[in-house]
Amino acid sequence: MSIPVPFKSKYVGQSVKRVEDPVLLTGRARHIDDLEFPGMLHVAFLRSPHAHAKIISFDVSAASALPGVECVLTGAELKEETRPLNTMPGIASGWSGYAMAADKVRYAGEAVAAVAATSRYIAEDAAELIQVEYEILDAVVDPEQAALPESALVYENQESNVLFERNYTYGEPDRAMKEADLVVRENYRFPRVSGNPLETVGVIARWDSVADELTCWTNTQSPGGSIRGSFVNPPGRDQITAQPHGGSFGTKMGALLKYEITAALLSRLCDGRHVKYIEDRMEHLLASSTHAWDRRYEAEFGFTSDGRCTVMKVRLLNDVGSSCENSAPSMCWKPLVMLTGPYKVQHFEYDMAAVVTNKTPEGAYRGYGVPPHTLVIERLMDKAAVALGMDAAEIRQHNFIQPDEFPYKTPTGTEYDSGDYPAVLQLALEKANYEGLKAEQQRRRDEGRLVGLSVVFGIEPGGVWAMTGPFRDWLGGMGAINPESAAISISAEGTFDVELFYALEGQGQPTFATQIIADYFGVTMESVRVSQSDARNPAPSMGPAGSRQAVVLTFALIGAADKLAARLIRVASNLLQTPADQLEIADGSVQLKGGQGPTLPLGQIAATMTFRPDLLPDEIEGNPQVTYTWRANRPVDTEGSPYLSYANACHVALVEVDRATGQTSIERYVIADDCGTRLNPAMVEGQVQGGVAQGIGATLFEEYVYDEYGQPQSVTFADYLMPSIYEVPMTEKHAFVTPSPLTALGVKGTGEGAIHVTPAAIFCAVNDALAPLGVELEHANAKPERVWQLIQQAANI
């Protein structure tokens, strides 16, 4: 593989070991729960047992009287001091409650009161003693019913439970559908799932009234925020700092806000003592405002008789749960940037509606809404292939955007940067021995076994650089830039310190930052140290989200390195009495281009800047440290693409469904993917394998189930089934590299690609297994009993 790098690459492109692992694996990272402060109090919440109920009264007398309890705060009291949780800027307000329920509860598990006590044990004892009188209301559980006029209202101030409806039409879908030779349609359901990082969310708040300052230590994924605006009487200033965290997958974005507000208020009420709240696992599963993609789809695609897809119509009904307290319902919009997937389709209708129900609020999840959309596209491609007597691979090849068509403008105005989809598909087929698998499938089918084979393809928007294009709609028509920064300094010893402006999350950015900076300056990785700031005094950063860090941080690092290099060369030029344009940096020194003549070690230059600035002319800045903030040089307020790169992948899965039990076992799983330049192939594979695990989770195991009263049935890990190492096969991964022309080093995003495609791969394979029976699974979670029921149905036909 050749990497389009502006330097000699010794480390970049290699699977070097991750530099952050020793700290993480030996438990030395300082996570939020590791922080202790003198006199710190601990919070426990009382949570509503009802999905929908009016709160008539609170009685906290017994709880307040318990020794060790410092403060009991009810939702009603909190309401007097705070403002409703943020809603999405582009959506009318009034679709969320407060950090705790004040007048009515809208989901089982919603906090109604909080206790601050000298230990979590006492706080939990006290929470049990709080008496709340409820008047139970009809729970709104089914999203389709929720949209009907006769439904009970989750928000009485609104006219219905419909949060928003949008229709995006491109081309002439109605006409195209009429003219289609073949129309395939189906309804799908995607299960309510969520990220489940090892570490749940946590916050420590200190509201110092004397200094008029609020500090929150958190494990937020999004650095640099402020929560002052949440208070009726806000502190003079506030700081939200981020500790290293044990994974996020989106769960540590908006979900923290309600806990930050409550802990802050408790701290103020307790004379500025530190107040800690760590969400426990049951609270995470029950009430973390992180459930995602509870979606129903009606989809209809039109094809020509020779298998060309001419039109796609997708209607989405999204159950956002009880509020849009963070911007998660915007996950409905993300598919707009890859609406037709890898296929050339000009006519499209995307019709979306989101409703509120009495369930846990929706939150961000890795993939941000693309995985269910990909599943719908891929399954309907399969259905068309069957109807037309084509092979699954063939119909895809037939519809792909071709390599010579990049940059490719999609109907929504998004621009795909680069790729070679036919080659990626071909690579996957070859590595999987597709023809062999098909023969094997036929052999076993002849024995009456249910064997399924899928070939699916997906697009991964990466490197989100701005809230532009289709995203402007939910920002109320505004665009916004998502910058990223890096700082580099060099010491007199010639070692480099690199600073990133968000907390350690685990994906491996410190490692590729080390690789890039070491290569750039021609030094060893050992002479580069990366630290991640707690965002106290941040340079602009959005942090990890939207498959962006490999793209945007690479830009920021190289920008910072260029800036530092220019300064070092300037100093060297002065010291060596040689024009700067004749000098270059190589092997940790400044030397004459071409390698002849004297060299000056970079450390010595830094030493001169620091200790002998008198040797330098005044106009040279004597600081061997630079900070660089990257932002894309593109207009924001356009219809353009919010993402810079569009990675792509083909997954081939072979599964067998047990006729007697409905259980699916995965036998082969082959992936070919093109995420452009691979800064560290092992880390790419780690991202892919993890995404596969989450995709398998969503389609075979995980599901937040609610009963007809809105009672959650999945509040422990015995009921919300995370796949383990036994359930997730080690996939066979193969790389295809088309460097992106739009990014530094040609990288594309890679954090979300596998979770985008895996649900489709499993779902299509299970359906292919069931095909001989003439039954079809519509629910994307192929829980054994669901599949078994279909098999029974087939037996009774």
Place this chain on the structure above:
Amino acid sequence: MKPVAFKYLKPATVEEATAFLAEYGSEAKILAGGQSMMPMLSMRIARPSVLVDINEIAELTYIRAADDAVAIGSVTRQRRLGDDDLVAEQVPVLASALKCMSHPQIQNRGTVVGSICHGDPAAELPAVAIALGAELTACSQAGTRTIPVAEFYRGYYRNILEPDELVSEVNFPAMLPGCGWSVVEISRRHGDLALAGVASLVAFAGEEIDHVRIACFGLGKAAHRLVDAESLLKGQRTSSELFQEVASLVSSSVKPMDDSHASAEYRRALAAELTQRSLFEAIERAKQGAAS
């Protein structure tokens, strides 16, 4: 997820333990490996005011030969079932049960007796113990008594122990020579408690089934024997028709429950399938045993 306050007692001998139990009666709960007890405490499902931790009672950690049986002390960890020679020789079905159960980390703490006492309806060991005809030794200050595991359960997570009693030992009769065995189950993930499961023991006299024990788990309020199914098989030659008959009898006689993982109807279907799988496997093993 923090337990309510409790008094924590750590007896060093059975005598001390039974004295504590006599003193605190139903206020007290026994803590063995804690693999079910700790979650119940943390979720405040169990709210004892006294916890009697038996882990330090050295005299209760053993696996030893008894008269035609293997005796296992109540602090012995489940993991030992997988690596003990005596178990492998005399009651190999226990090692098969372990393979279906949880994960090594849990087996390293969880005790054999704790699993039987806890009596999760979907747990493997109670069913296997019943199939084997195992007995528990319960002791209190008043003395000791022997309780067949088959008579131990009284409905969902209930057993007949008195509040002052501690189980000190489980005694598994050695399997008959040439006896084939099988423990099969369907669980959502590897190591999960079963949606349904069947354990069986089969020995032949010539071509005919001479001895058969079948017990099921996950298919009712507690693990139990399937006596009617056994009667259909006893004295018979094997045939797929017979197995089908047995399977449908089992499927219609068990009384499984609905929950968010599986409906009763589905569990019944699994019962039929698992009965057949279990019998096939046990017979296969019996035949191999006879051949070797």
